[in-house]
Amino acid sequence: MIEWLKKMLGTQPSSNTAKERLRLVLMTDHLALAPEIIENMKRDLVDVISRYVEVDRQKVEIDFEREDRALAMMASIPIIAVNRPGGGTPADEAEPTPAAEAPPAAQATASPSVAATPTAGDPAKRKRRKKPSANPATAH
Amino acid sequence: MSGRRIVITSGKGGVGKTTTTANLGAALAKRGARVILVDADIGLRNLDLVLGLEKRIVFDVVEVAEGRCQLRQALIKDKRFESLSILPAAQTRDKDAITEQQFAAIVEQAAEQADFVLIDCPAGIEAGFRNAIAGAQEAIVVTTPEVSAIRDADRVVGKLNEKKIPIRLIVNRLRPAMVRSGDMLSVDDVCEILSVELLGIVPDDEEIIDTTNRGEPIVLDESAKLRTIYDKIARRMEGEVVAFTNFDAQGLFGRLFGALKAG
Ligand SMILES: Nc1ncnc2c1ncn2[C@@H]1O[C@H](COP(=O)(O)OP(=O)(O)O)[C@@H](O)[C@H]1O
Ligand SMILES: [Mg+2]
16 A cells, blocks of 8 residues: 555656545544554464454455445455364464464363454544535525 | 625635635625624734735724623725625734624624625634634635545534534635546535535636726626626525536536435
């Protein structure tokens, strides 16, 4: 995203740059979080889920979507394998490998079902925006 | 029946709130509506100056709040129109010289004798802003097509949504040639980013500075080519469907209008 933005800066008309910069800044204004915090959140989220199920890290996709004035975080986290009893090896590779080394002390036996699309943003912000009415000339 | 109470706000200063309030008020009054303009910018009074009424001020909004005079004594009638008056802000007082409740009560009282009460909001989102929106039922957010103005407008939109005040947008100081060359955000872009319904587009034009210098509303200047700009916005405020001026050769605004109508 950042690389892509940098590319934009050199080649696009400044109005496009302005639009993209505004999108990002308003998104973070709405989330009240800085961009690097979002990156960290993404990493931590995958780490936590990896404790319970084996995740394909290469294919993890996290997006912020604006629905009208609301902002939703959509995480698509492909699961390769569900936690084996007695397992708990962090899923660092795409190929599931038998737990050769002694696993970390935590014998995680939590439920294998993990919410794949958590939403972010404070609830007050999510509902604060109203859909504009359909007719631009209607006045009340 | 009580008139509509509409706040004109922006977040950022200098984007055209006072210019818009004065010219829209004049346009509505010229169409026959009874209009009262309230200057909520306590300490930085300007609406009177933009309308050329600065010499006639006797009382101000704070004195009305404090009960030193009646509302009707403080209202200054603009003699160029049948039915336009302004309630001046206090110039030598602070924003906290008046409370939200007092402000709302004055605006409601004004609405009893007008079809439109337009409130010229100060910049910022603090006490002055809260006063200005206290008595409002609708909001017009003014922005320019620039990143800082839009970001501030977004903050204001959030605040107004919290209060459930419906919003429409005026994009001010548009420079169509810059939009065409890709050097300025288009009206479509601004509406999309803010997710707010469009009410009007005002180009950046020397005529506006010139008429402001003379304290003359642009609707009264028969030679001004922008004479009809505020009239169109006034008609939309009254509920008429008025096509947006096509500042763009490619029919950008026509498409926008179509999209808004369809969506
Ligand atoms: N459409 C426009 N074209 C040219 N100048 C404008 C336009 N709108 C406002 N201005 C100028 O911008 C300045 C700030 O406008 P003002 O209405 O006082 O802003 P605000 O009340 O938001 O602080 C004034 O000098 C005004 O004449
Ligand atoms: Mg002003």
